[in-house]
Amino acid sequence: MTELYDVLVVGAGPAGLAAAQAAAGQGARVGLIDAQARPGGQVWRHDVRRAAPRAAREAIAHLHGVEWLAQHSVIAAEASALRVETPQGSNLLAYGSLILATGARELLLPFPGWTLPGVTGAGGLQALTKQGWPVAGKRVVIAGSGPLLLAAAATLRAHGARLQGIYEQASTATVHAFARQLLHWPARAVQALGLRARLFGVPYHFGSFVRHAHGDTALQVVEIETPNGTQTIDCDLLAAGYGLVPNVELASALGCSLTYPGAHPQVQVDAFLRTGVANVYAAGEACGIGGLAVARLEGTIAGHMATGNTEAATALLPQRNQARRFGDLLTKHFALDPRLRKLADQQTLICRCEDVTLGELDAFSDARAAKLATRCGMGACQGRICGTALAELGRFPRSGSRPPLFPARLATLAGAATFPSSDDEYRGSRS
């Protein structure tokens, strides 16, 4: 069965929520899709133990006239329609206009020991903790780069983790320069001060990064490179994330152009958030890392544009352009130390799905050849982790992904509406 929406929004983070609300305000039939069970995206992810911030509660409460399609993963793009998979079956959702608000994921870099249970992303451990992951009393080291480390640390502390320290790879001088810039961004400065207050007493180190994680069957010790030499710390969990990377797979499958401001692609849009493909818009982190304020503004603009309300969209452009400048500031001040690209050794696994080491990849200079010979990037994550890491390491860019966008059940790929009860066969997901 095919449902038809005037406007279909993919991603229920701040950008998608704002887009859906703006479009529904014009009387359009709006569908809001997310692979997650709850709306909120990353920053407003539902926390099982703590109340959501007011802005999140309001954005979710304001979804009048929007059909919320939870646990809908977009698997493929068809002509003016998306193939989605739910826990129960699969569906084709047709649209007049489409808004891509697919957000970003964390940049996760390989280092010896990074596959040990207990090693996660920084935003990754924050997300798991909000889902109810037991961190109370656990010794946690937070490492990597950017303001997300502080946000993750604050969540972990609120859930009772024992923070052993936050290790930021950027130097003291650049972090201080960033802090001075915050004077021009009062709302951001207030947010930063609030975070620091919630993290009172937790050491925040600069110019420092994890070089090795050790443990038998799970993490026990991390080795940290600091400006004063190497330090070892006993811990239960390591949360290490090096910034964010836009999710562009769906945009790419739709034929939207991508741009590469650095090693990683983002969706290319014009001033009105139009992609090159007719009636397809993109908003928020998918178009480049910009943070919460950008996501909300761009979502609203895209929602207006998708319903022909160019005037309302135009009125928001100056605010949006101003907010985007904050993203540029982040990129500049949290640029990665080149030493981080040298942490993995010949034996370090790069492709975690297929267990391919960096050494095995030495002979290859493009992703396709490496994939054919070693299966690197062929597993369930479809190169989202290893391909992105290899691009960051300067090895080769990630190869274009092919459908399905996520491993899907065979019945979905065959276009069946409901799954046979014993259908547990997935394409592209060996154990």
Add this chain to the structure above:
Amino acid sequence: MSSTVRLSVNGQAVDVPVGASVAAAMAQVSLHFRRSVGGTSRAPLCGMGVCFECRVRIDGVAHVRACMTPVREGMQVQSHD
């Protein structure tokens, strides 16, 4: 927000808050979620549905991402060996 859900993880009863993920329930019992192609233990990495390191068997269905699946009363969860 004190109500909890009871489910079974590797045969062991576990109570977690309503709305928690299977990943959170699994972590109460073990950090071994699946065994990799090369035979090592793996556990969640990204927490957001991207890395597929958290795959487990849920009510007989293999390779389900634990971090993307909310718990339900009576669920049977098994790590992949």
